[in-house]
Amino acid sequence: MMITYNNLENSFCVCFVFVGLFIFYNWTINYQGVDGTNNRYPVMKMAPKSIEKNKKVTKISSNPNSNAIIIPYRQRFDHLQKLIPHLFNFLNNKSTHPDLNFKIFVIEQSEKMIFNRAMLLNIGYLLAKKEESEFNCFTFHDVDMLPIESSYSSSSSCNYNCPLSNKIAYHLAEKKSNLNFTKEYEHYFGGISILTDFQMMKIGGNPNRFFGWGGEDDVLRIRLTNRGFTIKNQENCKINVLEHSRDAGNNLQWIEKIEKTKNND
Ligand code: UDP
Ligand code: BGC
Secondary structure (H helix, E strand, O other): OEEEEEOOOOOEEEEEEEOOEEEOOOOOEEEEOOOOOEEEEOOOOOOOHHHHHHOOOOOEOOOOOEEEEEEEEOOOHHHHHHHHHHHHHHHOOOOOOOOOEEEEEEEEOOOOOOOOHHHHHHHHHHHHHOOOEOOOEEEEEOOOEEEOOOOOOOOOOOOOOOOOOOOEEEEOOOEEHHHOOOOOOOOOOOOEEEEEHHHHHHHOOOOOOOOOOOOHHHHHHHHHHHOOOEEEEOOOOEEEEOOOOOOOOOOOOOHHHHHHOOOOO
């Protein structure tokens, strides 16, 4: 499934995207807002693939602060319905993100295969690049992570603006509620990260071979640092992590995969 929302056109689009198989259809979705209010999100039908193919995409030369937010997703609807309105409010706050353009892409994997977070992120990245507006950066965003608004500062402590330099990538999920807002480990790069398009192209994206839990975010970090990019940890950003159990069918055999897939898939 892919759901998109953006603050440019004031429209929503929901379509289903399974890995390797694209099915488009109308969908209407009701979200219960975190504040208990009900929001009904209109849905836009996607053109069939053949039409998409022939469609000439004229890129709207856009704001350099245009961020495609990509959420890998499967069977966590309770999380999704909390995250979408939360992010929408968070990113539309003009005092913290005054000139940010964003669009949210939810990429859903079918039920049959072992979950592959990194591949979904790559699919989202490629789909975002086919959009009419041009994105300068891409946020890889877990569905269970809600940024917490700073209560003492007008500038947000979780900064979703595109990095000002192609040399720097951001990591936002440094302090998580499930760990009492302490650091996971020194080089943790999971949860929420922001990369520029230039960086994604230089490193060849996320590693596609990581079926199952863990490791793919470590490889993404290694790919960035191997190419000389710097990771800026947003030390003041706090994240509220929603509870979940680990999904069945995933495995932990990722350590050897890290060595094998540092740079080459
Ligand atoms: N995810 C999902 N369904 C799954 C497994 C993972 O939607 O069955 C997505 C979701 O965005 C989640 C992210 O992948 O936040 C990372 O997975 P998980 O939360 O299980 O890993 P953890 O953060 O607990 O290490
Ligand atoms: C895994 C990462 C994961 C992290 C936090 C690490 O051991 O390699 O993929 O994000 O733990 O759970």
